[in-house]
Amino acid sequence: MIKRTHNCGELRLSDVGKDVAVAGWVRSYRDHGNLIFVDLRDRYGIVQLVFDPEISTAAHDLAEKVRCEWVLASAGKVRPRGEGLENPKLATGQIEIAVSEAEILNVAKTPPFEIEAAQKVNEEIRLCNRYIDLRRPVMQARLGLRHKAAKVVRDFFDERGFWEIETPMLSKSTPEGARDYLVPSRLQAGSFYALPQSPQLFKQILMISGMDRYFQIVRCFRDEDPRADRQAEFTQIDVEMSFVDCDEVMDVNERMIARVWKEILDVDVALPVPRISYSQAIAQYGTDRPDVRFDMKLKDISDIAADSSFGVFTSTVEKGGIVKGLCAPGGAKLSRSDIEKTLTAFVADYGAKGLAWAKVVKSDAGEMSLGSGFAKFFDTARQGRIIERFGAAQGDVILLVADKADIVNKSLAALRVRLGRDLKLYDENRFDFVWVVEFPLFEWDEDQKRYDSLHHPFTSPIQADMNKLQTEPANVKSQAYDLVVNGSEIGGGSVRIHNIETQRKVFELLNISKDQAEERFGFFLRALEYGAPPHGGIAFGLDRIIMLLAGTDNIRDVIAFPKTQRGQCLLTDAPAPVDKSQLEELNLRTKIPPAAGE
RNA sequence: GGGGCCGUAGCUCAAUUGGUUAGAGCAUCGGACUGUCGAUCCGAAGGUUGAGGGUUCGAGUCCCUUCGGCCUCGCCA
Numbered sequence: 119m120i121k122r123t124h125n126c127g128e129l130r131l132s133d134v135g136k137d138v139a140v141a142g143w144v145r146s147y148r149d150h151g152n153l154i155f156v157d158l159r160d161r162y163g164i165v166q167l168v169f170d171p172e173i174s175t176a177a178h179d180l181a182e183k184v185r186c187e188w189v190l191a192s193a194g195k196v197r198p199r200g201e202g203l204e205n206p207k208l209a210t211g212q213i214e215i216a217v218s219e220a221e222i223l224n225v226a227k228t229p230p231f232e233i234e235a236a237q238k239v240n241e242e243i244r245l246c247n248r249y250i251d252l253r254r255p256v257m258q259a260r261l262g263l264r265h266k267a268a269k270v271v272r273d274f275f276d277e278r279g280f281w282e283i284e285t286p287m288l289s290k291s292t293p294e295g296a297r298d299y300l301v302p303s304r305l306q307a308g309s310f311y312a313l314p315q316s317p318q319l320f321k322q323i324l325m326i327s328g329m330d331r332y333f334q335i336v337r338c339f340r341d342e343d344p345r346a347d348r349q350a351e352f353t354q355i356d357v358e359m360s361f362v363d364c365d366e367v368m369d370v371n372e373r374m375i376a377r378v379w380k381e382i383l384d385v386d387v388a389l390p391v392p393r394i395s396y397s398q399a400i401a402q403y404g405t406d407r408p409d410v411r412f413d414m415k416l417k418d419i420s421d422i423a424a425d426s427s428f429g430v431f432t433s434t435v436e437k438g439g440i441v442k443g444l445c446a447p448g449g450a451k452l453s454r455s456d457i458e459k460t461l462t463a464f465v466a467d468y469g470a471k472g473l474a475w476a477k478v479v480k481s482d483a484g485e486m487s488l489g490s491g492f493a494k495f496f497d498t499a500r501q502g503r504i505i506e507r508f509g510a511a512q513g514d515v516i517l518l519v520a521d522k523a524d525i526v527n528k529s530l531a532a533l534r535v536r537l538g539r540d541l542k543l544y545d546e547n548r549f550d551f552v553w554v555v556e557f558p559l560f561e562w563d564e565d566q567k568r569y570d571s572l573h574h575p576f577t578s579p580i581q582a583d584m585n586k587l588q589t590e591p592a593n594v595k596s597q598a599y600d601l602v603v604n605g606s607e608i609g610g611g612s613v614r615i616h617n618i619e620t621q622r623k624v625f626e627l628l629n630i631s632k633d634q635a636e637e638r639f640g641f642f643l644r645a646l647e648y649g650a651p652p653h654g655g656i657a658f659g660l661d662r663i664i665m666l667l668a669g670t671d672n673i674r675d676v677i678a679f680p681k682t683q684r685g686q687c688l689l690t691d692a693p694a695p696v697d698k699s700q701l702e703e704l705n706l707r708t709k710i711p712p713a714a715g716e
Numbered sequence: 717g718g719g720g721c722c723g724u725a726g727c728u729c730a731a732u733u734g735g736u737u738a739g740a741g742c743a744u745c746g747g748a749c750u751g752u753c754g755a756u757c758c759g760a761a762g763g764u765u766g767a768g769g770g771u772u773c774g775a776g777u778c779c780c781u782u783c784g785g786c787c788u789c790g791c792c793a
Contacts, residue, residue: 148753149755232743234754345787346786
């Protein structure tokens with residue numbers, strides 16, 4: 119076999135005259151009858167081979183047979199391309215290899231789609247033939263970027279004394295949170311392991327064990343419906359530190375993120391990353407993951423709306439709801455049908471029953487007022503107050519939603535993001551980071567009539583609110599923080615509870631009985647009793663970080679072998695039925711018989 | 717579980733109000749060609765319109781069911 123001396127991307131003019139050998143896949147061939155050109159591709163690039171019968175008839179004969187995606191090795195001399203024959207599109211475009219010896223290492227069927235075709239190939243076909251798809255330079259670049267980013271993370275933490283410690287994949291189900299993936303135990307019939315939703319308790323136990331600083335790039339599993347940026351199986355950068363407060367965790371980790379952005383994109387992230395409180399985020403952006411690349415903040419006008427003549431507004435406020443909205447700069451260019459059909463349907467997805475609108479107009483005398491839409495329900499003075507509150511200008515459109523606070527905020531948050539994009543209110547190439555802090559410790563779950571952790575049940579309240587746990591749990595703030603970039607949450611963490619009494623108290627408030635707590639978290643509670651240091655940490659979604667770095671909005675683009683929306687791997691066809699004998703060994707019987715030859 | 721979009725040749729798409737034998741580009745196969753580089757030129761082959769049912773003289777097109785993909789609401793401590 120011809121052994122390669124160089125890869126397909128590295129030869130330059132300075133290599134002219136060298137005897138070299140390369141190997142790779144045939145990207146394309148141009149057969150001129152006598153002279154044959156072959157573009158050979160590997161992970162590193164593309165190089166042009168020339169087969170000239172005057173150099174070797176054997177090699178030329180072989181090249182006549184070669185087809186796209188065949189695996190080919192070739193040896194020959196590097197020579198400069200003639201004047202005007204360079205190809206500026208290739209890094210190796212100044213040279214070519216005059217082949218004296220060639221060897222077909224393997225043949226290939228005609229690929230199911232053209233690998234470097236500019237046209238966009240159906241993702242289903244790409245996933246079924248992932249080995250072909252992953253030959254595309256763009257996919258190779260994304261996986262390369264992923265590798266490099268992970269290495270930057272590892273180096274960063276290593277330099278600061280963090281140890282990467284593995285935690286179990288087969289562990290214990292802790293109901294609450296997302297649905298678990300279960301693995302049946304053979305040795306203990308009827309019992310199950312759960313795949314980790316995150317190594318949360320293990321990393322806390324590592325702190326109790328005195329490991330001091332831990333990180334792990336680790337697979338996590340959550341059996342929930344996927345989204346464009348969510349996959350049941352995903353990768354976390356998991357971090358935990360002892361003897362720290364919120365500021366130290368945020369400080370180290372924003373430096374880590376800044377290092378990644380610098381080394382991968384050569385982008386400088388301004389440190390420290392600004393912070394916004396949860397309540398401010400909800401008030402101004404309607405969400406705890408605000409896209410701060412553009413302004414267009416939400417404004418509450420419940421007070422003005424309450425004494426309008428618009429029944430929907432007044433009754434909403436009377437019932438304890440709110441009237442809130444945003445002012446779309448230059449929104450006057452939106453047509454009435456854009457607003458009343460498209461945007462109204464859009465907010466309806468989030469439960470909003472309507473979208474009130476008014477255009478901001480200026481009279482000849484220079485007076486600003488509201489035109490059309492909901493304007494007729496407000497007198498001149500109140501119109502003025504609305505315009506003033508939004509800081510609205512002529513040509514803007516004010517859009518309002520009236521409903522219960524959570525519906526108003528959710529729908530307006532989504533509308534804000536959509537309009538920001540549609541009206542091009544920001545530069546798509548910038549990255550704006552923000553820490554969201556001061557989350558409430560609990561949220562009230564109306565369905566189950568109990569408190570629920572906003573973050574998770576191991577999050578510590580802020581010191582000043584400790585005594586409120588008993589009296590007004592709804593107003594207790596937590597030591598939690600989320601890192602948000604361009605409206606995407608890429609990480610979240612907290613300082614943890616390290617005191618067993620506080621932990622018990624929190625379980626109590628979450629309506630987890632002593633027995634339940636013992637059954638689910640007993641191992642952890644016992645660990646807490648043996649000298650747990652104050653500790654805190656964070657976890658980042660590596661896949662989402664890579665998406666941002668790679669500039670794609672699809673998580674499947676940054677995972678080598680992803681699953682579809684129905685949790686299927688189109689390459690392997692997993693999940694699939696198993697042999698009866700396997701089930702028997704596991705003492706399992708399925709309720710639904712496996713589908714027979716559909 | 718709900719809502720939306722989509723499914724036509726290997727790939728990307730087209731096909732008038734329901735109307736003849738479902739077309740094009742690329743890929744494939746054969747031929748020609750010594751400087752191409754998404755080679756070019758000539759020729760050929762390629763289809764159960766995702767599947768099933770219905771309406772109709774006639775269905776890629778309309779209706780129902782179903783399968784699959786994507787987006788999304790719910791869900792994601």
